[in-house]
Amino acid sequence: xxxxxxxxxxxxxxxxxxxxxxxxxxxxxxxxxxxxxxxxxxxxxxxxxxxxxxxxxxxxxxxxxxxxxxxxxxxxxxxxxxxxxxxxxxxxxxxxxxxxxxxxxxxxxxxxxxxxxxxxxxxxxxxxxxxxxxxxxxxxxxxxxxxxxxxxxxxxxxxxxxxxxxxxxxxxxxxxxxxxxxxxxxxxxxxxxxxxxxxxxxxxxxxxxxxxxxxxxxxxxxxxxxxxxxxxxxxxxxxxxxxxxxxxxxxxxxxxxxxxxxxxxxxxxxxxxxxxxxxxxxxxxxxxxxxxxxxxxxxxxxxxxxxxxxxxxxxxxxxxxxxxxxxxxxx
Numbered sequence: 001x002x003x004x005x006x007x008x009x010x011x012x013x014x015x016x017x018x019x020x021x022x023x024x025x026x027x028x029x030x031x032x033x034x035x036x037x038x039x040x041x042x043x044x045x046x047x048x049x050x051x052x053x054x055x056x057x058x059x060x061x062x063x064x065x066x067x068x069x070x071x072x073x074x075x076x077x078x079x080x081x082x083x084x085x086x087x088x089x090x091x092x093x094x095x096x097x098x099x100x101x102x103x104x105x106x107x108x109x110x111x112x113x114x115x116x117x118x119x120x121x122x123x124x125x126x127x128x129x130x131x132x133x134x135x136x137x138x139x140x141x142x143x144x145x146x147x148x149x150x151x152x153x154x155x156x157x158x159x160x161x162x163x164x165x166x167x168x169x170x171x172x173x174x175x176x177x178x179x180x181x182x183x184x185x186x187x188x189x190x191x192x193x194x195x196x197x198x199x200x201x202x203x204x205x206x207x208x209x210x211x212x213x214x215x216x217x218x219x220x221x222x223x224x225x226x227x228x229x230x231x232x233x234x235x236x237x238x239x240x241x242x243x244x245x246x247x248x249x250x251x252x253x254x255x256x257x258x259x260x261x262x263x264x265x266x267x268x269x270x271x272x273x274x275x276x277x278x279x280x281x282x283x284x285x286x287x288x289x290x291x292x293x294x295x296x297x298x299x300x301x302x303x304x305x306x307x308x309x310x311x312x313x314x315x316x317x318x319x320x321x322x323x324x325x326x327x328x329x330x331x
Contacts, residue, residue: 017311017312017313018261018262018263018266018267018311018313019261019262021258021261022257022258022259022260022261022262023258023262023266023267023270024258024270025254025255025257025258026254026255026258026259026262026267026270026271026273027258027270027271027273028254028258028273029250029251029252029253029254029255029258030251030255030270030271030272030273030274030277031273031274031277032246032247032250032251032254033247033251033274033277033278034247034273034274034275034276034277034278034280034281035246035247035277035278035281036101036243036247036278037105037116037278037281037282037286038281038282038285038286039239039242039243039246039247040052040101040102040105040239040243041105041286042239043236043239043240044102044105044106046229046231046232046236047228047229047232047236048223048225048229049099049102049103049105049106050099050216050219050220050223050225051220051225051226051227051228051229052102052240052243053095053098053099053102053216054213054216054217054220054225054226055228055240056098056240056243056244056248057094057095057209057212057213057216057244058213059240059241059244059245060209060213060244060248060249061209061210061213063244063245063249064202064205064206064209064210064249065206065210067202067203067205067206068203068206068207068210071199071200071202071203071206074198074199074200074203075199075203075207077198078198078199079198081194082194082195082197082198082199084191085191085192085194085195086195086199086204086207086208086211087211088187088188088191089188089191089192089195089204089207089208089211090207090208090209090210090211090212090215091211091212091215092184092187092188092191093184093185093187093188093191093192093208094188094208094209094211094212095212095215095216095219096180096184097180097181097184097185097188098181099216100177100178100180100181100184101177101178101181103174103177104174104177104178104181105174116178116275116278116279116282122182122183122185122186122189122268122271122272123146123149123186123265123268123269123271123272125182125183125185125186125187126185126186126187126189126190126264126265126267126268126271127186127264127265127268128186129186129187129189129190129191129264130189130190130193130263130264130265130268132190133190133191133193133194134190134193134194134263134264134315134316135314135315135316136190136193136263136264136265136313136314136315136316137265137313137314138263138265138266138311138312138313138314144311146269148300148303148304149269149272149301149304151297151300152297152298152299152300152301152303152304155293155294155296155297155300185271186268189259189264189267189268189271190264192204192256192259192264193259193263193264193267195207196256196259196260201253201256201257201259201260202253202256204256205249205252205253205256208252209248258270263313263315265311265313266311266313269304272301273302276298276301276302279294279298280298
């Protein structure tokens with residue numbers, strides 16, 4: 001991590017290039033999200049989206065409870081903005097976004113790739129949220145790497161099809177769900193950077209899951225979704241556990257460690273490893289179609305992620321690393 005120049009008369013801003021390690025941690029975590037559809041899609045045939053997401057968070061909250069207890073002093077010291085960030089991440093990024101994502105899979109009977117491809121709008125939401133919430137703004141040089149990322153994501157999504165051709169008819173409803181999930185996850189990236197100023201990565205991850213659980217329970221009541229599916233078998237519960245521990249717990253541990261040292265505009269490009277990996281995984285295990293142009297887009301997008309850490313971002317001075325202040329020595 002290097003601050004290469006100070007700008008502004010008050011020298012209150014630095015231009016920062018993110019470390020490669022941080023970007024790769026985010027991409028690795030996002031790649032684990034890419035296996036999500038293989039586990040989630042079969043569940044939607046018998047389970048409601050509300051119940052799937054609720055029980056994912058029951059499992060996750062049980063697993064992270066020791067982290068919350070161990071870091072209770074740090075949690076007690078959180079500011080009002082820290083709690084607002086944690087709630088936004090838990091209710092928006094973990095609960096509602098995952099619910100919309102699952103609903104999109106349940107609705108997308110023809111091809112699950114329609115759910116995945118619209119996750120690639122997430123950078124637009126995240127960059128805007130980062131500018132407002134964090135004051136992190138990409139410099140002009142950022143565009144040099146955004147252009148191939150956009151080309152790669154378009155090829156990966158549509159090949160030579162126009163967006164209108166790809167998203168007409170029965171795909172309109174899941175497309176709206178997927179766009180809503182992308183917007184919430186994009187905002188959660190910025191709020192995650194803000195939350196990491198006050199708590200450690202694992203603590204923020206634990207707050208994300210545990211704060212989402214009661215919210216999910218409340219909104220599941222009117223949907224009569226508190227109980228698991230009557231036909232739930234061992235394979236369903238195994239998928240839920242793998243969802244929770246793989247694309248949930250492990251992915252978020254990697255992601256938040258990377259996010260500590262990575263500005264949100266850079267992080268959100270690295271997160272495109274999620275839809276890029278998911279399209280290939282869906283092709284292999286869910287028989288979703290992918291052609292040569294989409295594979296070319298996959299390669300181009302991953303090449304862009306490998307170089308994105310060089311893109312400069314304007315960051316408020318002293319906020320290059322979103323590290324929480326140390327606990328008092330008496331704690």
